[in-house]
Amino acid sequence: KSLWPIADLIDVEYLLLRDDTLMEENGPDALKRRDRDLYLQKIVPAAAGQGELTQSLLLHSWLKVRQQQEAAQTDGIVLPGRVWSDLYRISWLVLLLVGLTSGAGLAFSFLGYSGAEPVIVSMYLAIFVGLQILSIGLLGAASLYRLLWRLDLRSSVLYSLLSGLMVRGMLRLNRYAGKKLTGQQRLQISAAQGLVREKIQSHGSCFLWPVFTLLQVLAIGFNSGVLSATLLKVISADIAFGWQSTLQVSRQFVFTLVKSIALPWSWFVPENIAYPSLAHIKGSQMILKEGVYHLATEALVSWWPFLCLAVLFYGLLPRMVLLFVGLSNQRRSMARLQFKGAACRQLLQRMITPLVSSQAPMPNRSMPPFAQGLPQLDESGEARFVGPDDQGGRQKAIALIPDELSEQCPLHTLQTLLQNRWGVTVQETLRTAEAYQDEQVVLDQM
Numbered sequence: 001k002s003l004w005p006i007a008d009l010i011d012v013e014y015l016l017l018r019d020d021t022l023m024e025e026n027g028p029d030a031l032k033r034r035d036r037d038l039y040l041q042k043i044v045p046a047a048a049g050q051g052e053l054t055q056s057l058l059l060h061s062w063l064k065v066r067q068q069q070e071a072a073q074t075d076g077i078v079l080p081g082r083v084w085s086d087l088y089r090i091s092w093l094v095l096l097l098v099g100l101t102s103g104a105g106l107a108f109s110f111l112g113y114s115g116a117e118p119v120i121v122s123m124y125l126a127i128f129v130g131l132q133i134l135s136i137g138l139l140g141a142a143s144l145y146r147l148l149w150r151l152d153l154r155s156s157v158l159y160s161l162l163s164g165l166m167v168r169g170m171l172r173l174n175r176y177a178g179k180k181l182t183g184q185q186r187l188q189i190s191a192a193q194g195l196v197r198e199k200i201q202s203h204g205s206c207f208l209w210p211v212f213t214l215l216q217v218l219a220i221g222f223n224s225g226v227l228s229a230t231l232l233k234v235i236s237a238d239i240a241f242g243w244q245s246t247l248q249v250s251r252q253f254v255f256t257l258v259k260s261i262a263l264p265w266s267w268f269v270p271e272n273i274a275y276p277s278l279a280h281i282k283g284s285q286m287i288l289k290e291g292v293y294h295l296a297t298e299a300l301v302s303w304w305p306f307l308c309l310a311v312l313f314y315g316l317l318p319r320m321v322l323l324f325v326g327l328s329n330q331r332r333s334m335a336r337l338q339f340k341g342a343a344c345r346q347l348l349q350r351m352i353t354p355l356v357s358s359q360a361p362m363p364n365r366s367m368p369p370f371a372q373g374l375p376q377l378d379e380s381g382e383a384r385f386v387g388p389d390d391q392g393g394r395q396k397a398i399a400l401i402p403d404e405l406s407e408q409c410p411l412h413t414l415q416t417l418l419q420n421r422w423g424v425t426v427q428e429t430l431r432t433a434e435a436y437q438d439e440q441v442v443l444d445q446m
Contacts, residue, residue: 003056003057003060004056004060004334004335004337005085005334006081006084006088006206006207006210006334007081007082007084007085008060008063008081009081009206009334009337010080010081010084011063011067011079011080011081012059012063012339014079014080014081015063015066016343016344016347019031019343019347020343031350032350032353032355033355035062035347035350035351036350036351036353036354036355038062038065038066038351039058039062039351039352042061042065043058043061043062043065043351046061047061055339055348056337056338056339058348058351058352059339059344059347059348062347062351067079088210091214092214092217095214095217095218095221096217096218096220096221097221098218098221099217099218099219099220099221099222099223099224099225100221100222100224100225100228101225102221102222102225103221103222103223103224103225103226103229104225104226104228104229105225105229106127106128106225106226107128107225107226107229107230107233108229108233110123110124110127111229111230111233111239117242117286118240118241118242118284118286118295118300119239119240119241119242120241120242120243120244121241121242121243121284121303121307122243122245124241124307125261125307125310128226128311128315129310129311129314129315132219132223132314132315132318132319133314136318136322206330206333206334206337208333209326209327209329209330209333210330212322212326212329213323213326213327213330216319216320216322216323216326217323219315219319219322220316220319220320220323222315223311223312223315223316223319224316226311226315227308227311227312227315227316230304230307230308230311231308234304239301239304240295240297240300240301241284241300241301241302241303241304241307242284242285242286242295242300242303243281243284243285243286244285244286244287251278251281251282251285252278254281255276255277255278255281258275258276258281258306259275261275261306261310262274262275262306262309262310264313264314265309265312265313269309273305274305274306274309275306276299276302276303276306277302279299280296280298280299280302280303281299282299283295283296283298283299283300284296284299284300284302284303342439342440345439345440395423395424395425396424396425396426396427397418397424397425397426397427398426398427398428398429398430398446399414399418399426399428399429399430400429400430400432400442401429401430401431401432402431402432402433403431403432403433403434404433406429406431409429411426411428411429414426414429430442430445430446
């Protein structure tokens with residue numbers, strides 16, 4: 001079972017981003033003390049007797065404590081996970097209502113029967129059933145294409161469009177809420193929104209399924225509206241349905257086609273309701289030069305159960321199945337979520353590593369510790385540093401250079417400066433702090 005809803009995923013990334021800012025302002029020691037205290041005083045007592053604390057469980061426990069601390073603050077900072085949850089719940093309701101009204105409105109306008117001409121069955125099926133089958137088929141074909149070619153989510157135009165709409169919805173929601181926030185809080189919310197944009201790309205599979213489920217909610221509302229409007233028109237008005245075609249289509253062909261369409265429900269629905277009979281199809285065929293007065297009333301009203309069942313089985317039920325698939329895959333993708341980033345590793349290290357402090361005499365403050373060598377005890381029992389000259393040669397070093405300074409620090413220049421200044425020979429340089437760089441790679445290189 002997944003511990004991580006998407007709101008918590010957004011919150012933990014946001015709080016880790018804030019910790020980077022705090023580390024720059026207050027230094028790493030403040031974060032070490034805070035996270036070590038949280039681990040010893042909050043997390044370990046709460047997890048007593050519950051088994052081993054895995055990395056995911058430890059990180060989730062830390063998040064819950066931090067969320068409680070943020071909620072208890074007097075300034076009332078709104079975490080971005082809360083904004084996401086509110087927006088997602090509102091989106092469910094709004095899209096369901098939009099689907100209901102659009103489906104019902106379209107069906108009412110299409111079923112506007114004046115009594116002069118029956119409603120064309122083929123047009124009803126094409127608009128309310130055929131287009132939905134086509135959209136589901138295109139969705140399946142696009143998914144299969146990306147799977148075969150191993151394309152990421154950024155190749156999906158629909159996903160990129162909808163994720164952008166959701167981010168813009170979050171922006172508008174915060175614009176209304178921002179009137180009650182201070183300037184500092186609005187800046188923090190803006191940082192959170194940028195974080196959400198970034199994580200939509202890096203955690204794409206986790207954000208795909210919420211968008212997918214919202215699409216199914218919209219389609220469920222649309223089909224429910226169509227079905228409700230059709231039934232209401234049939235109950236409240238005298239609706240006639242007929243069929244016609246410019247092509248020379250035989251009545252037997254139409255009967256066979258209708259019978260094939262009704263296969264999903266014809267095995268348990270009575271035959272006189274599941275689909276029109278051959279006689280009904282003959283009695284509802286519209287011929288332009290003959291008008292509609294020769295058509296049989298019983299044949300004209302025999303179509304509506306078939307049309308309603310077609311919308312139910314080809315429109316509503318498939319969307320409900322896809323909604324269940326989306327929710328299941330969303331839980332599964334969150335259960336497989338792994339936090340392997342450098343920030344998460346540093347947080348876990350701060351919590352489980354005991355705080356140790358030490359002091360040693362530093363005889364030469366102008367030289368860095370790595371250039372002074374290791375402290376050793378002399379005959380009098382006092383510590384002194386064994387420097388490069390005492391070790392019989394110059395020390396060798398690897399220079400770690402931040403990404404933004406790397407081009408300004410050529411190796412030969414560093415070698416000359418450090419040999420003259422500290423007596424250290426730089427063998428090579430490693431570029432650090434690159435975008436999306438895994439710090440473990442640098443450690444392995446060292």
